[in-house]
Amino acid sequence: MxxxxxxxxxxxxxxxxxxxxxxxxxxxxxxxxxxxxxxxxxxxxxxxxxxxxxxxxxxxxxxxxxxxxxxxxxxxxxxxxxxxxxxxxxxxxxxxIQKIINLGLNLIRNGAVYLTHCHSSTVINVFYEARKSGKQFSVLIAETRPLYQGRITATELLEKGIEDVTFMIDDCAISAIEGRLKNIDAIIIGADVLTGKGFVNKVGTMALVRACERAEIPVFTFTSLLKYFSHPFGNNDIEVRSGQEIWKEAPKDLKFYAPAFDFVPYTSNLKIVCEAGIIAGNEVADKAGRLYNFLRR
CATH class of the missing domain: 1.20.120.420 (translation initiation factor eif-2b, domain 1)
Known part of the structure; x- marks a missing residue:
């Protein structure tokens, strides 16, 4: 090979x-x-x-x-x-990434509580730089089934000196947003794809964003405009993974629905933190094309 x-x-x-x-x-x-x-x-x-x-x-x-x-x-x-x-x-x-970290550092507030989902190296670095600057805050992490990327996030945050880290199963995240554990100040996540109408992130993100919309909690997506996808994007474009990742020894003939990601339409409570600033979703296409002309092709 x-x-x-x-x-x-x-x-x-x-x-x-x-x-x-x-x-x-x-x-x-x-x-x-x-x-x-x-x-x-x-x-x-x-x-x-x-x-x-x-x-x-x-x-x-x-x-x-x-x-x-x-x-x-x-x-x-x-x-x-x-x-x-x-x-x-x-x-x-x-x-x-450096511009995003600088913007994100100013968003992190002393004493605040943040929820994150999956693993984003940019999000990790923002939290790290905020803690290094002396800010104290709490981070709640959803485990992110079926491959548990939330464990990577939890491990890295603890290794980088963030002391107040709480880990939970994915199903608890919505109740946490509703205030069952702590009053969450914001969700901070990454993104795999940016489009003109929405973004793509790990499956489970849709439910979190919708719950935050109902609870009037802000969502910040830390991501580069270099992830902009200029062509029409829909649910059929979402990567689907093997059911073996969910249940290796599943009963014979069991069917699986195993999308890797959610396509999340932009909402009013969601902001994209990117190299062009902190922008609304409906600004993504224009900002990406202006900053990186080659993305228009």
Whole structure:
């Protein structure tokens, strides 16, 4: 099995997971492929094929798929051109994340209670920077079945010095929003896909956002506009996972419904915290296109 095939397998099995990690994997592959001596000339198709294979292993990864738009804007260039473009995209990612962290740091309030769902490296870093600045706050974490990414979030927050962390099963999250545990000040989550009409995040997010809408609790989605998907997006575009992830030893002939994500329409209580500022959902398409012209393609 070649190296790209192994990486494909790792992404599919979630050994490599998280939008940022997958995008960095794609960038690294482009760079390495560009450095192979026999790829210096007539290399467009070979390097593009390598990048596409990794960027499209999972359908809901626009941060990786937009690498294709950015890096391969011109055909038949030298390998060093594609390497430079890939590293430039990585720099765009890093700059976006830093801007989001700076904005998020100002949103975190001393003594507040926040609920998060799944795992977002950007959300983790915002909480970390807020704690490092001296702020004290509480974080509630939904376990995020069936693969329990909430456990990753809980572990990382504790390791980074956030003392007041509470873990709960997913079914408790709604009652927590209703005030059964603590009065929640806001939900802070990431996103895998941004569109003009809504965003995509781990399954279970829809229920949390709707509950917050009823309870008039703000929702902040910390994410880069590099995750913008310019084409029409609907429920049929959501990745569906194997039922084996839910129940490995299930009875024979049992059917499963196992979407990996929710498509969540923008609501009035939801704000996108991104490199363009803190914006409403109906501003996403315009801001993304203005900031990153290549996303219009």
């Amino acid at each position: 070649d190296k790209i095939a192994l990486l494909e397998k790792d992404i599919r099995s979630l050994k490599i997971q998280g939008a940022t990690n997958i995008a960095l994997t794609v960038i690294k592959a482009i760079v390495q492929k560009s450095e192979i001596p026999d790829q210096q000339e007539n290399n467009y198709e070979q390097i593009l094929s390598c990048a596409r294979r990794l960027a499209y292993v999972r359908p809901n990864e626009p941060l990786s798929q937009n690498i294709i738009k950015y890096v391969f804007d011109r055909k038949e260039q030298t390998a060093s051109y594609y390497k430079r473009r890939a590293l430039d995209y990585q720099m765009l990612m890093q700059q976006a």
